[in-house]
Amino acid sequence: xxxxxxxxxxxxxxxxxxxxxxxxxxxxxxxxxxxxxxxxxxxxxxxxxxxxxxxxxxxxxxxxxxxxxxxxxxxxxxxxxxxxxxxxxxxxxxxxxxxxxxxxxxxxxxxxxxxxxxxxxxxxxxxxxxxxxxxxxxxxxxxxxxxxxxxxxxxxxxxxxxxxxxxxxxxxxxxxxxxxxxxxxxxxxxxxxxxxxxxxxxxxxxxxxxxxxxxxxxxxxxxxxxxxxxxxxxxxxxxxxxxxxxxxxxxxxxxxxxxxxxxxxxxxxxxxxxxxxxxxxxxxxxxxxxxxxxxxxxxxxxxxxxxxxxxxxxxxxxxxxxxxxxxxxxxxxxxxxxxxxxxxxxxxxxxxxxxxxxxxxxxxxxxxxxxxxxxxxxxxxxxxxxxxxxxxxxxxxxxxxxxxxxxxxxxxxxxxxxxxxxxxxxxxxxxxxxxxxxxxxxxxxxxxxxxxxxxxxxxxxxxxxxxxxxxxxxxxxxxxxxxxxxxxxxxxx
Numbered sequence: 001x002x003x004x005x006x007x008x009x010x011x012x013x014x015x016x017x018x019x020x021x022x023x024x025x026x027x028x029x030x031x032x033x034x035x036x037x038x039x040x041x042x043x044x045x046x047x048x049x050x051x052x053x054x055x056x057x058x059x060x061x062x063x064x065x066x067x068x069x070x071x072x073x074x075x076x077x078x079x080x081x082x083x084x085x086x087x088x089x090x091x092x093x094x095x096x097x098x099x100x101x102x103x104x105x106x107x108x109x110x111x112x113x114x115x116x117x118x119x120x121x122x123x124x125x126x127x128x129x130x131x132x133x134x135x136x137x138x139x140x141x142x143x144x145x146x147x148x149x150x151x152x153x154x155x156x157x158x159x160x161x162x163x164x165x166x167x168x169x170x171x172x173x174x175x176x177x178x179x180x181x182x183x184x185x186x187x188x189x190x191x192x193x194x195x196x197x198x199x200x201x202x203x204x205x206x207x208x209x210x211x212x213x214x215x216x217x218x219x220x221x222x223x224x225x226x227x228x229x230x231x232x233x234x235x236x237x238x239x240x241x242x243x244x245x246x247x248x249x250x251x252x253x254x255x256x257x258x259x260x261x262x263x264x265x266x267x268x269x270x271x272x273x274x275x276x277x278x279x280x281x282x283x284x285x286x287x288x289x290x291x292x293x294x295x296x297x298x299x300x301x302x303x304x305x306x307x308x309x310x311x312x313x314x315x316x317x318x319x320x321x322x323x324x325x326x327x328x329x330x331x332x333x334x335x336x337x338x339x340x341x342x343x344x345x346x347x348x349x350x351x352x353x354x355x356x357x358x359x360x361x362x363x364x365x366x367x368x369x370x371x372x373x374x375x376x377x378x379x380x381x382x383x384x385x386x387x388x389x390x391x392x393x394x395x396x397x398x399x400x401x402x403x404x405x406x407x408x409x410x411x412x413x414x415x416x417x418x419x420x421x422x423x424x425x426x427x428x429x430x431x432x433x434x435x436x437x438x439x440x441x442x443x444x445x446x447x448x449x450x451x452x453x454x455x456x457x458x459x460x461x462x463x464x465x466x467x468x469x470x471x472x473x474x475x476x477x478x479x480x481x482x483x484x485x486x487x488x489x490x491x492x493x
Contacts, residue, residue, distance in 0.1 A: 040068065229249060393411045414432075
């Protein structure tokens with residue numbers, strides 16, 4: 001049991017938690033964004049990150065510090081907190097990124113962990129091998145074995161109060177990611193980054209991101225705080241949180257500012273093409289795109305980076321509010337409409353609705369049906385799974401419309417897309433209080449028909465009649481032949 005991480009709220013697989021970081025003397029609320037700070041290029045002064053932007057934790061690269069003569073001795077003397085002027089928690093990377101980029105580094109896990117401890121890191125990282133997503137299986141297995149040896153070396157290293165990451169690798173092979181997650185969870189290490197995700201994120205392969213993280217999460221324990229390495233674009237954060245990720249690191253705020261790019265929750269704009277700033281952060285409230293274009297490049301880069309941080313931290317707060325309110329998947333749905341690749345990711349997330357259902361609260365505020373993907377949400381799956389618990393009379397009418405004044409049935413139940421049938425006594429219970437559009441789409445009707453089918457299968461001796469409001473034949477064909485149907489629209493009800 002990891003007593004340094006506590007989950008407080010759930011929605012889908014998303015969660016609000018508390019990560020205790022003992023060496024920093026702070027408790028970080030998750031989901032948490034860790035701005036990436038390049039010790040050689042301070043686009044935004046780290047001393048401003050906590051007070052002005054709300055960063056409780058940041059990440060920097062211990063290998064760069066160790067390899068750079070002009071700052072190494074100063075950081076050893078002042079400590080990483082003093083050097084950066086940051087009084088929150090600091091995570092440090094090990095050089096694994098450089099290993100992935102350049103093929104070799106001159107440091108072992110024991111050496112880099114000792115260096116991270118000496119400079120006062122709060123969460124350290126061993127030297128794992130980030131295998132890219134399209135590597136062949138032999139390479140993925142070989143490099144995963146090297147990473148797992150690094151975790152063993154990390155367990156054997158004296159680290160005091162410093163927490164230690166246990167990266168989960170395995171390329172894009174789900175069985176390797178799941179096995180890697182299980183191995184990492186079996187160590188006494190503390191935080192669990194899903195690594196080598198940057199190539200997928202940069203290529204907008206969000207469906208592959210979902211499948212890879214889902215596989216890793218199958219191996220990890222529920223009390224494992226999960227860090228999605230390289231996920232810092234505000235557009236993708238709601239999806240990543242709904243997957244069950246707790247920590248994110250963002251270099252995007254600085255890298256995109258350097259390239260003149262302006263982040264939004266639905267994508268990226270180019271400063272050169274903008275006439276207006278659409279947000280009300282301090283940067284956008286006080287400047288126009290023309291102001292930034294007319295100023296010097298360094299100032300424009302800094303201001304863009306500040307905006308990018310503001311919009312990203314705002315999204316993190318919005319996500320937390322959505323978890324608390326129980327409408328995280330509705331936020332993910334809205335974000336999915338911003339880019340086709342995000343929609344692919346959302347649909348891949350719903351492919352694992354059974355896993356989402358395991359932690360999704362049974363009761364929330366109102367369920368809003370906002371797209372045909374809503375028909376695949378875990379609440380619908382849960383309702384269908386419980387239909388066999390209901391007591392069904394010998395004859396029953398299931399109806400979308402009002403109960404007929406006279407009828408020959410033992411009971412009349414409601415049918416509400418996408419959930420399907422339920423007794424009227426449950427009409428005021430979640431999620432059957434759902435707000436559904438009047439013009440119901442085919443996906444909602446198909447899901448409702450699935451509910452009718454499940455009720456019929458669970459009660460083979462009951463005489464069941466469905467009164468529907470003009471369902472098409474392709475939906476009605478999903479029903480067992482013994483279910484009688486009446487088109488209430490044609491009957492004028």
